[in-house]
Amino acid sequence: MTKTIDLTTKRVNSKLALNLVGVGFRRNDRWILRDVSFSVAPGERVALLGPNGAGKSTLTDLITGMIRPMEGEVSVFGDAFAAHKGRIGVVFEYTPLFDYLTPQEVSRYHALMHGLSFAQLQPIIDKLGMEPLMRKQSYVLSNGERRKVGLLLALMHSPEFLILDEATANLDPFIRDQCWDLFQRPGRTILFSTHHWEEAERFADRIVFIHQGKVYPADTPSGFLSTRYLVADKKVVLDRSALHLPAVVQSPHFFEDDKVYVFPADLNAFLDAVKLATPRLSIFPKDLKDVFLYLTQNK
Amino acid sequence: MRAIRVIGWSSYLQTLSFLRVKEALFFSLAFPIFLFLLFGYIWGGLDDLEYVEYLFTGILGMTIANDALYGFGPIVKNLRTNNLLKVIKCTPIPVMYHFTGLFLSRVSLMLFTYVLLLLTAGLTFSYLPTSEQVFLHLAGVALGSVTFALLSLLLTLPGRKGDENGFLNFLFFFMLFTCGAFFQISETSFLYSIASVLPLTHLVAFLRGETGVLLPLIAWMVVSFISFALLFRRTQVYR
Numbered sequence: 412m413t414k415t416i417d418l419t420t421k422r423v424n425s426k427l428a429l430n431l432v433g434v435g436f437r438r439n440d441r442w443i444l445r446d447v448s449f450s451v452a453p454g455e456r457v458a459l460l461g462p463n464g465a466g467k468s469t470l471t472d473l474i475t476g477m478i479r480p481m482e483g484e485v486s487v488f489g490d491a492f493a494a495h496k497g498r499i500g501v502v503f504e505y506t507p508l509f510d511y512l513t514p515q516e517v518s519r520y521h522a523l524m525h526g527l528s529f530a531q532l533q534p535i536i537d538k539l540g541m542e543p544l545m546r547k548q549s550y551v552l553s554n555g556e557r558r559k560v561g562l563l564l565a566l567m568h569s570p571e572f573l574i575l576d577e578a579t580a581n582l583d584p585f586i587r588d589q590c591w592d593l594f595q596r597p598g599r600t601i602l603f604s605t606h607h608w609e610e611a612e613r614f615a616d617r618i619v620f621i622h623q624g625k626v627y628p629a630d631t632p633s634g635f636l637s638t639r640y641l642v643a644d645k646k647v648v649l650d651r652s653a654l655h656l657p658a659v660v661q662s663p664h665f666f667e668d669d670k671v672y673v674f675p676a677d678l679n680a681f682l683d684a685v686k687l688a689t690p691r692l693s694i695f696p697k698d699l700k701d702v703f704l705y706l707t708q709n710k
Numbered sequence: 711m712r713a714i715r716v717i718g719w720s721s722y723l724q725t726l727s728f729l730r731v732k733e734a735l736f737f738s739l740a741f742p743i744f745l746f747l748l749f750g751y752i753w754g755g756l757d758d759l760e761y762v763e764y765l766f767t768g769i770l771g772m773t774i775a776n777d778a779l780y781g782f783g784p785i786v787k788n789l790r791t792n793n794l795l796k797v798i799k800c801t802p803i804p805v806m807y808h809f810t811g812l813f814l815s816r817v818s819l820m821l822f823t824y825v826l827l828l829l830t831a832g833l834t835f836s837y838l839p840t841s842e843q844v845f846l847h848l849a850g851v852a853l854g855s856v857t858f859a860l861l862s863l864l865l866t867l868p869g870r871k872g873d874e875n876g877f878l879n880f881l882f883f884f885m886l887f888t889c890g891a892f893f894q895i896s897e898t899s900f901l902y903s904i905a906s907v908l909p910l911t912h913l914v915a916f917l918r919g920e921t922g923v924l925l926p927l928i929a930w931m932v933v934s935f936i937s938f939a940l941l942f943r944r945t946q947v948y949r
Contacts, residue, residue, distance in 0.1 A: 477796050497802040507794040509732040512723055520719050524803040526712060548730070564797065 420537070420629040428453045428488060429474065435482030436469055443469045444624045451602055453571075456595075457629065458615035459604035460703065466624040468504050468605035471576040474602070475501055475625050487572070497525070500570035502578040505588045506561030508549035514560045516547040518567065525568040532567050538593055539563060539586075566593055575603035579610065608699045618699070622707040635702045643674035646701055647681065648693045658684035664700075665708040672701060720811020725818060728781070737900050738781070739823055742773045743830050749892050762835045764918070768829065768891030770847060771914035773823050774854035779882055781816045783862030784874065791871040817855050820895060824851065843919070850917040857909055857927055860934035868942055885910035 429451040443464045451457045459467050474477045476492040488495045504516055508663045515532075518536075519529050536542060539559045544552060552560070558581055563620060565573065579587045591614060594601055594673055605611055611618050612632045620627040630639075638644075641663055649671045655657050658681050663675040673679030674697065685692070721844060728734055745771045755759035756789045786809065789795040798808050824847065831837040837848065865881070888905035891914055895902045905911045909930040912923040 472796075475796070475800060477799065484905075496800060499800070501800045503793060503796055503798075505793060507792045507797060509727055509794065511727040516726070520723055521801060523712070524721055524801040561797075565800075580840055685916055702764070 415684075425640045426453070426489070427451065427486070428455070429602060430489075431474075431483065433483035434470075434473060434480045434485055436478065437481050437488065438475060442624055445482075447624075447626050449619050449626055449629050453600050454598045456603070456614060456616045457600040458611035458618045459602065459607070459621055460604055460606070460611045460615075460618050460699070461621035463603075465621045467621055468576055470621070471501070471503065471574060473602060474500065474574060495572075496657060497568065498570055499572045499574065500565035500568065501574045502558075502561050502565045502576060504577045504580070506554075506557040507550070508557055508560060510550040511548055513546050513548055514541065514552075514563070516648075517560065518545075518548070518563055521564050522567060523693060535566055535593065536564055538589060555583070555586070558582060559586075562590060562593070562688070570598070573597065573602070574600065574601040577604055577606070579605070610705075612699050620703050620706060622703075626707055632699060635699055636697065640702050641674045641697060641705055642676050643678070644695050644697050645678055646695050647673045647675065647678070647685075649673060649685070649689050650691060653685065653689045656685055656688055663705060665704045667704060672704070674701070674705070713728075713807060714800060717811045718805050720808050721814040721818065722811075724785075724812045724815035728815065728819065730827060731921070734781070737774070738777055738819055738826055739826065742769050743826055745769055745772075746827060746830060747936055748836065750831075753893070754835065759835065759837055762831065762837045763839070765892060766839070767847070767917040768914055769826060770827060770850065770915055771854065771889065771910060772886055772891050773827075773912050774820055774851055774913065775858050775885065777816050777820050777823075777883065778817065778855050779859030779862045779878060781819075782812065782859040783864075783866035785879075786863060787866040788871060810918075813855070813859060815855070816859070819865060821848075821849050824848075846919055847917055850913060853916065853924075853931075854913045856935070857913070857931045860931055860938060861909065862877075864934045864938040867938065874923070884908075885888065889914050945946065 427450045431450070432448050434444060434447040435442060438659060447470065450458075451486065459710075460471065461467055469478070473480050474487065474492065476485075482699050485492075488500065488674040492499070508514075515529075518532055522529055522532055536545065539560050539562060541556075541563065543560070547559070549557070560580070562578065565575075565578075575594070578594075579590050582590065587610075593612075594603075601614075601615070603610075615632060617629045618632055619629045643663070649659065651666055651669045651671055654664075654666060654671050657673070659671060659673050662673050662681060664671055673681065682692075713794070728738075746765060748763050750762055754765060789798070795805065798803050857940075862878075865878060868874075868903065885905070885908045887907065888901045889911040891910070907926075909927060912926045913929070915923040916927060
C-alpha cells in the first residue's frame with residue numbers, strides 16, 4: 412500500500428510552530444475537546460483563554476504528546492512534539508516535584524538533561540528570586556515557590572517555543588510581571604493558557620477562546636474588542652429581572668449570576684427605554700470577558 | 711556519554727530521595743537485619759549454622775521482593791498520577807533513562823543491604839557464604855529485582871494512587887510466610903500448593919542453590935512484562 416504525502420501542506424505546516432487540525436479527544440463517553448483547529452506562527456504569542464474546565468489543560472496534554480488525539484492531527488514545527496523537545500519549554504498547570512529533593516538537585520538533573528551546567532541557570536534563579544528556596548526540600552515549598560521551580564525547569568534551555576499552562580496562576584502581580592519579562596524574548600513563540608482576561612489582552616498577539624471543549628476562531632485582542640462581534644463599545648449592567656424588557660431582548664445581551672449585560676447599539680435610546688422599568692443600572696466599557704461570554708452564550 | 715551521566719544522576723537522586731524517607735530506610739535496611747538477628751538467635755544461634763544459612767537466604771529473598779515491589783511500581787505510579795512523568799517526558803532525554811536510574815538505585819540499595827547482612831552474619835554468627843554462594847546471591851538480586859519490579863509495575867497499574875497498598879501488603883506477606891523464608895513449610899499443606907507457584911518461593915529456592923526454579927522465575931518475569939506492556943496504554947490514570 413502506498414502512502415500519499417501532500418508535500419505542499421507539509422511545507423506550509425513545517426513553517427508553523429504549532430498546527431492543530433480538527434483535533435478531538437474523548438474520555439469515556441464525553442468529548443473533552445471537539446473539532447479544535449488553530450495554528451501558531453513562529454514568534455507569535457497566542458493566548459488560550461477560557462474558564463476552568465474548558466479543556467485548556469487537555470489541549471496542552473495533546474500538544475505535548477502526553478495523550479493522543481482521537482480525531483485530527485497535532486504538529487509542532489511540522490512534526491511530532493517529541494522530535495523537537497530540546498526547542499520547547501513546557502510549564503504545566505500544577506508543578507509536580509520530587510518531594511524529598513531540593514530545587515537545586517532537581518534543576519541540576521534537568522540542566523544535565525539539556526546539556527547545561529548549573530552555573531548557566533543562575534540568571535533565571537536570580538530573576539525569579541529563588542536563591543532562598545534552592546536548598547529546601549520540595550514538600551515544604553508553597554504553591555507559588557513550586558511554580559517558580561517549574562518555570563526554572565521550563566526556561567533553563569532558552570526554548571524557542573514556550574507552552575505555558577496557567578503558568579502564572581498563584582503568583583503575585585509583581586512576580587507575574589517578572590515572569591513575563593523572562594518569557595518574552597525576540598522571536599520566541601509562546602502559547603499560554605489563562606483564565607485572566609487582562610493577561611491575555613496584555614501579552615497575546617492573538618487570542619483563542621475555548622469553551623466547553625470548543626474553540627472559536629482566533630483574533631487579536633483589539634479585533635475581539637472591535638465592532639465585529641459586539642457593535643456597542645459600552646455595556647449596561649442591569650438586574651436579571653430586566654431580562655424580559657423589550658429593549659433588553661432586542662439588544663445583544665448575556666447574563667451572569669443575577670445580572671444582565673446589555674450592549675445597545677444606541678445607548679441613549681436604550682437608557683430612555685429602560686429607565687422607568689429599572690432604575691438601577693451601571694454603565695461600563697466593553698472588555699474581552701464580555702465578548703467571550705456573549706460569544707459562548709449566543710453560539 | 712550524556713546518557714550515562716543522566717542515568718547516574720537519576721540513580722543518585724532516587725537514592726538520596728529514598729534515604730530521606732525514614733520509614734523506607736527502616737523497612738529496607740534496618741528491618742531485615744533486625745529479623746535476621748531475632749530469628750537467628752531464637753531458632754539458630756552459634757551452634758546451628760545450618761539454620762543461619764537457611765535464614766540468611768530467606769531474609770535476602772524477602773529484602774529483594776520488598777524493595778522491588780514497594781520501591782518501583784508505586785514510585786512509577788506516583789510519577790504518573792502527580793504529573794511528574796509529564797515534566798520528565800518534556801525533556802530531551804528518553805523517559806527510560808529515568809526509570810533505569812530508579813531501578814539501579816533500588817538494586818544499589820539491595821546490594822548495600824546484602825553487604826550489611828553479610829557483615830551482621832559474620833560478626834554475630836561467624837557465618838560467611840562461599841564465593842559460589844555469593845555469586846548465586848548476586849544473581850538472585852539481579853533476577854529477583856527485575857521479576858518483582860515488573861510484577862510491581864503490573865500490580866500498581868490500575869486504580870488511584872495508594873489503592874494498591876492493601877493488595878501489595880497482602881500479597882507480600884502471604885508470599886513471605888508461605889515461601890519458607892524463615893521456616894520450612896510442609897509440602898503436603900494446602901498453603902504450600904499455592905506458595906509453590908508464587909515467585910518469592912522460587913527466588914528463595916534459587917538463592918539456596920536449588921535447581922529447576924529458574925524457569926518459573928523467568929516465566930513470572932515475562933508474563934508480568936507482557937501483561938504490563940499490553941495494559942499500560944489502556945489504563946486510565948486517576949489523579
